[in-house]
Amino acid sequence: MLDPRVTKLAELLCTHSCQLSGADSVLVHTFDIPEEVVAEVVRVAQSKGAKVAVRMESNLVRRQLLHGSSVDAVQLIAEVEKYEMERMTAYIALRGSENSTEHADVPGENMQIWTREYTIPVVFGVRVPKTKWVALRWPTPSFAQMAGMSTPAFEKFYFDVCTMDYAKMARAAQPLADLMSRTDRVRVIAPGTDFSMSIKDIGAVPCTGHRNIPDGECFTAPVRDSVNGVVQFNTVSLYQGTEFKDIRYVIKNGRIEEATAGANTEKLNQILDTDEGARYFGEFAIGFNPHVLHPMKDTLFDEKIAGSLHFTPGNAYDPPGGNGNKSAVHWDTVLIQRPDYGGGEIYFDDVLIRKDGLFVLPELLDLNPDRLS
Numbered sequence: 293m294l295d296p297r298v299t300k301l302a303e304l305l306c307t308h309s310c311q312l313s314g315a316d317s318v319l320v321h322t323f324d325i326p327e328e329v330v331a332e333v334v335r336v337a338q339s340k341g342a343k344v345a346v347r348m349e350s351n352l353v354r355r356q357l358l359h360g361s362s363v364d365a366v367q368l369i370a371e372v373e374k375y376e377m378e379r380m381t382a383y384i385a386l387r388g389s390e391n392s393t394e395h396a397d398v399p400g401e402n403m404q405i406w407t408r409e410y411t412i413p414v415v416f417g418v419r420v421p422k423t424k425w426v427a428l429r430w431p432t433p434s435f436a437q438m439a440g441m442s443t444p445a446f447e448k449f450y451f452d453v454c455t456m457d458y459a460k461m462a463r464a465a466q467p468l469a470d471l472m473s474r475t476d477r478v479r480v481i482a483p484g485t486d487f488s489m490s491i492k493d494i495g496a497v498p499c500t501g502h503r504n505i506p507d508g509e510c511f512t513a514p515v516r517d518s519v520n521g522v523v524q525f526n527t528v529s530l531y532q533g534t535e536f537k538d539i540r541y542v543i544k545n546g547r548i549e550e551a552t553a554g555a556n557t558e559k560l561n562q563i564l565d566t567d568e569g570a571r572y573f574g575e576f577a578i579g580f581n582p583h584v585l586h587p588m589k590d591t592l593f594d595e596k597i598a599g600s601l602h603f604t605p606g607n608a609y610d611p612p613g614g615n616g617n618k619s620a621v622h623w624d625t626v627l628i629q630r631p632d633y634g635g636g637e638i639y640f641d642d643v644l645i646r647k648d649g650l651f652v653l654p655e656l657l658d659l660n661p662d663r664l665s
Contacts, residue, residue: 599649
């Protein structure tokens with residue numbers, strides 16, 4: 293018997309997130325997802341009148357593609373999938389994995405080929421700017437293990453957080469988006485971190501269940517050359533199949549001039565040297581999902597942690613909220629500022645707006661966990 297929580301999630305994806313109708317053509321793109329779950333998402337999308345196409349993939353197969361990749365081979369894949377994506381008005385991605393580090397042994401140069409020849413034309417060129425898209429992970433035992441939870445407990449957490457009241461979140465987030473859009477100077481302080489930048493005239497976008505599930509952030513981007521200072525991230529970041537710890541950037545006039553990550557410093561710099569834009573920042577965002585409190589080495593969850601922010605080397609989204617930076621890299625890296633992670637402050641135009649993970653301005657109090665949950 294199908295878990296009714298799957299149907300509830302599928303309804304959220306097809307209605308709140310993608311707002312499917314008879315005018316839509318939607319691609320359901322999955323990695324290692326149970327067939328009955330894929331079938332239910334397809335059924336719900338069809339019930340809204342949408343035309344549905346399906347692409348079911350495997351992380352193990354993708355690993356082999358990446359290992360044996362060449363520029364010509366990746367360009368062929370990109371040509372086919374770009375053609376497919378250009379015919380869609382909506383995109384739903386469900387990503388599972390029995391092994392979160394399945395791609396850890398793919399050579400860095402092969403990953404650079406993939407991001408340059410596939411990610412830029414297909415993802416950043418078509419899917420992100422031209423479709424109604426939503427992406428989410430799937431609660432596998434491997435995912436539960438990363439979260440330090442039993443599989444049943446993690447499944448309950450997963451469905452609770454993924455199907456929360458996003459309409460309430462949207463109302464609470466709008467004042468933050470308005471404030472960010474009016475702000476010029478930003479300063480961020482935390483242990484090992486002190487950087488400043490301008491976000492003047494960039495704009496801001498509240499994210500409340502329309503692009504990522506779970507959701508709960510408001511993003512903007514720095515004026516490209518305005519960032520100066522040091523940022524020391526206090527969460528482990530899993531990127532391209534490798535875990536990076538103690539990531540630290542020294543930033544001058546917007547560019548990452550020094551980058552370290554312990555034993556993976558060389559690999560970190562290899563990623564940042566993918567192209568010119570990878571050493572500049574394309575996103576700055578504040579996270580506030582009240583149910584996500586601790587990192588689990590998964591960006592879609594970690595970047596929404598209550599009391600967190602993420603700062604993103606690489607590609608920017610289109611305006612509003614984007615600064616024009618272009619790159620094959622888009623690496624959301626998370627800094628938590630709650631007291632149990634060392635605390636910290638965020639200032640907008642010299643006014644304290646959040647301290648130790650809690651908003652302090654009256655118009656932002658509804659984003660704090662005690663109210664938003």
